[in-house]
Amino acid sequence: MTMAPERSVPINTIEITEKAASKVRKFAADKGMEKFGLKVAVKGGGCSGLTYTLDIVDGPEADDKLIIHHGVEVYVPKKAFVFLAGTVLDFSDGLNGKGFEFSNPNAAKTCGCGTSFSV
Amino acid sequence: MEHLQTHTPAAADKSQLDALAYSCGVVRWENPTIIMHSGSDALDLLHRLTTKDLLSVSAGHARRTVLTSAKGRVVDVFLVAHVSENLLLLISDTNESERTVAAIDYYTIIEDAELLDLSDSRARISLVGPTAHAVVEAVFGLLLDTDSVAETPFGASSITIVSDSSRGVIWIDVICEIAIAESVLKALDYKDTTPVDESHFELFRIGNEIPGSNREYGEHANPIEAGLLPLIDFDKGCYVGQEVIARLDAYDKVQRNIKVLRSSVPLNVGAKLVSGTTSAGLVTSASTLSTESGDFLSLGLVRKAFLHPDTELDVENGATAKIR
Numbered sequence: 001m002t003m004a005p006e007r008s009v010p011i012n013t014i015e016i017t018e019k020a021a022s023k024v025r026k027f028a029a030d031k032g033m034e035k036f037g038l039k040v041a042v043k044g045g046g047c048s049g050l051t052y053t054l055d056i057v058d059g060p061e062a063d064d065k066l067i068i069h070h071g072v073e074v075y076v077p078k079k080a081f082v083f084l085a086g087t088v089l090d091f092s093d094g095l096n097g098k099g100f101e102f103s104n105p106n107a108a109k110t111c112g113c114g115t116s117f118s119v
Numbered sequence: 120m121e122h123l124q125t126h127t128p129a130a131a132d133k134s135q136l137d138a139l140a141y142s143c144g145v146v147r148w149e150n151p152t153i154i155m156h157s158g159s160d161a162l163d164l165l166h167r168l169t170t171k172d173l174l175s176v177s178a179g180h181a182r183r184t185v186l187t188s189a190k191g192r193v194v195d196v197f198l199v200a201h202v203s204e205n206l207l208l209l210i211s212d213t214n215e216s217e218r219t220v221a222a223i224d225y226y227t228i229i230e231d232a233e234l235l236d237l238s239d240s241r242a243r244i245s246l247v248g249p250t251a252h253a254v255v256e257a258v259f260g261l262l263l264d265t266d267s268v269a270e271t272p273f274g275a276s277s278i279t280i281v282s283d284s285s286r287g288v289i290w291i292d293v294i295c296e297i298a299i300a301e302s303v304l305k306a307l308d309y310k311d312t313t314p315v316d317e318s319h320f321e322l323f324r325i326g327n328e329i330p331g332s333n334r335e336y337g338e339h340a341n342p343i344e345a346g347l348l349p350l351i352d353f354d355k356g357c358y359v360g361q362e363v364i365a366r367l368d369a370y371d372k373v374q375r376n377i378k379v380l381r382s383s384v385p386l387n388v389g390a391k392l393v394s395g396t397t398s399a400g401l402v403t404s405a406s407t408l409s410t411e412s413g414d415f416l417s418l419g420l421v422r423k424a425f426l427h428p429d430t431e432l433d434v435e436n437g438a439t440a441k442i443r
Contacts, residue, residue, distance in 0.1 A: 044226025045167025047362040049189050077229045109189070111362055118189050 013067055014040065014076060014084050020091040020100060021070035028056050035059065037066075037073035040089065042080040046116025048109050050083060052102055082106075083119060128385050128415070131322055131408035138313030139288075139323045143248040145307050146315045150214035151243035152197070153236075153294055156207040156223070160230035165199060165207070168226055170342065170364070172355040176201050181268045183285040185342045185350050186222060191363030193336040193345060195219045198292070200268040200281045208268070208279060210243065210292055212332040226359070242300035246291040247323070250311050255280060255291055258306050263291065273306075274299060285350060286329050322406040325416045328379055334388070334404040335377050335418055343367055344420060346377040375400060376426055379443040380417040382434070390435040392419055399425040399432050402440075416443075 016024070016038070028036035039055040057075065060066055064075040076084060087104040091097075098114060107117035138144040156165070166173040171184035181200040188194055197211035197219065211219055216238040224234055246254055255261050259271050261280060268281040278295040295303050304314075315323070321331075328346060330336050336345035341364065343351070351364065367373050378400075380386065385407045392400040400421035409415055421442065425432060430442040 041229050043167070043229055044164055045359065046357045047189070047359065049168075049226060049359045050228070051167070051357070079228050083228070111357070113357075116357060 012085065014074065014081075014087040014089065015067075016069045016072060016074060016089040017091070018070050020089050021072040023091045023100070024056065024072050031056065033058060037075050039064070039075045039077075040080075040084065041077050042083045047111035047113075048116040048118040050118060051116045054100055128407050128409060131406075131410060132319060133411065134313055135315045135319040136323060139248050139315060139320070141249065143246055143250045143254045143312045144315035144320070144323070145304070145312050146245040146247060146317075146320050147300070147304065148243040148245065149317070150238070151241065152195075152209075152211040152213050152216035152219060152238050153241040153243060154197075154209040154211075154216060154220060155235040155237055156209055156232060157205055157235070158230065158232035159205050161205065161207050161232040162199075162201065164227060164230050164232050165223070166355075167357070168223065168359050170347075170351040170355075170358060170361075171199075172352045173199055178203050179267055179269070181266050181281050181283060183283055183350055185336075185347055186219070187342060187358075187360035187364065188338070189360055189363075191341050191360040191367065192338050193340055193342050193347070194222045194338070196330075196332065196336060196342075196347065196350065198281060198283050198285075200279065202268055202270065202279060208281070208294065210281065210294065214332075240297055242295055242297045242303070244293040244295070244300070244303060244307065246293065246307070246312070247288060247315075247320075249289050251289045251291045252282070254307065254309055254312055257311075258309055273303065278303060286327075288327055288329070318406070318408055321404065322408045322410075322416060325379065325404050325406050325418050326410075328377060328418065330377060331404050331418075335420065340375075340420065341367060341373070343373045344375040344377070373423075375420040375422055377403070377418055378421045378426060380419050380421075380432070380440040381414045381443050382417065382438050382440040383414065384438050385415045386417045386434055386438060386440060387436055392421065392425075392432040392434060392440065394425055394430075394432055397424075398422065402434065 024038045039057045041053045045051045060075040067074040090101045109118045169184040169186050176182045183198045185196050186194040197209045200208040265284045281292045283290045330346040386402045386405040390402045400419050402419045405417040
C-alpha cells in the first residue's frame with residue numbers, strides 16, 4: 001500500500017500536493033471546466049463513521065473556507081473543516097496507486113480502503 | 120448486565136398469548152422511542168450509517184435497520200418509516216431515545232438532515248398477530264401492505280401506521296399524539312383484539328426468539344450473535360462497523376447465538392450459564408410467567424458449543440436450563 005507523505009501542515013489549513021493539484025486540473029479539463037475548484041468535505045458513513053468526499057465544482061458556497069495551493073482553489077465547508085484541519089491530500093497512481101489519498105492528523109482510525117476514518 | 124427479577128412467578132393468561140399467536144394483541148409501549156428525521160439527506164445518511172439498504176425504501180414504505188458502532192456493536196435497531204418525501208419516522212424499541220438521537224447527530228456534518236425527538240409527545244401502540252392487517256382495515260379503513268407506512272386522519276388529529284415484517288410475526292405500529300392515545304385504544308377495542316400487558320408480550324417475544332433492546336442486543340453484542348442477521352445487507356457497501364461485521368461473518372467468528380431456554384423456575388437476567396466448569400453463555404431475557412406446560416422461558420446468548428436442542432446448562436442461581 002502506498003502511504004501518503006508525512007508532512008507537517010499548519011492546523012489552520014489543509015494542503016494539496018503538486019501531484020494532486022495536477023490531477024484536479026486534468027479532471028476539470030476533461031469536464032471542460034475553465035473555472036473550477038476542488039470541494040473537499042466529510043460526511044457521516046463508511047466503515048469508520050466519517051467519509052471523505054471530493055468533487056470538482058465551479059465555485060465555493062457561502063459557508064466554504066477557501067484555500068489555494070499550486071494554483072488550485074480548494075473549498076472546505078466550515079462544518080467539515082474541524083475534521084480536516086492539517087490534512088495533506090496527495091495522489092498516487094500506477095498499478096498499486098489508490099488515487100487521491102488523505103493524510104489526516106485528526107484520524108485516529110482509518111478503514112481498510114482509506115475512504116473513511118474516525119476521530 | 121444487572122441481575123433483574125422483579126415479578127413473582129405466575130401462570131400466563133392464555134387469552135393474551137392466543138391473541139398474539141392467532142388473532143391480534145394490542146400492546147401500548149410505556150416509554151416509546153419515536154424520532155422524526157427530516158431533510159433531503161436524511162435517508163441517504165441513514166443508508167450510509169446502518170446495516171440495511173435504505174436507498175430503495177421509497178415514500179410509503181418502511182424497513183428496519185441496525186445502527187452499529189465502529190466496533191460492530193449494536194447502538195440501536197429502528198424501523199425507518201418513509202412517511203413522505205424528506206420525512207422519516209424512526210421507531211425503536213429502546214427507551215433511551217436520546218442515545219439514538221446523539222449517535223445519529225454525531226455523524227450529521229454537512230448533511231441536510233434534522234432530528235426531532237418526539238418520544239415525549241407520541242404514543243406507540245403495536246398490533247401483533249395474524250389478523251392485525253384486518254384490524255387496521257376495519258378500524259382505520261386502511262389496506263396496509265407489508266413493510267409500508269400510511270398516515271390517516273383520526274378525529275381532529277392524524278395517526279401514522281407502519282407495518283414491519285422483520286420480526287417473523289405480523290407486526291403493525293400505530294403512532295399518535297399522546298393526547299389521543301386512549302381514543303385510539305378505544306377504537307382498537309374491536310371484536311378481534313385483546314389488550315396484552317408487558318409481561319405477556321415479553322413472554323411472547325421470548326418464545327418467538329425476537330431479540331430485545333438492551334437484552335439480546337446492545338453495546339454488549341454484535342448484531343449477528345444477537346439474532347439480527349436478517350437486518351444486515353452484506354452487499355450494500357460501507358456503513359459504520361461494516362468491516363468488523365463482514366469479517367465476523369466471512370471468517371465465521373461469531374461465538375454466540377440467541378437461544379430459547381426452558382427451565383422449571385424463572386431465571387435471572389444476567390445470570391451466567393455454565394456446563395461443568397465451562398462458561399456457556401448468559402441469560403439475556405427471562406419471563407416470570409409459566410407456559411401451559413409449566414415451563415418458564417428465557418433467552419440467552421449461548422456459546423456455539425452448547426446450541427444443540429435439549430443441551431442442559433447450569434444457571435448461576437442453582438437452576439438448570441435446557442436449550443429449546
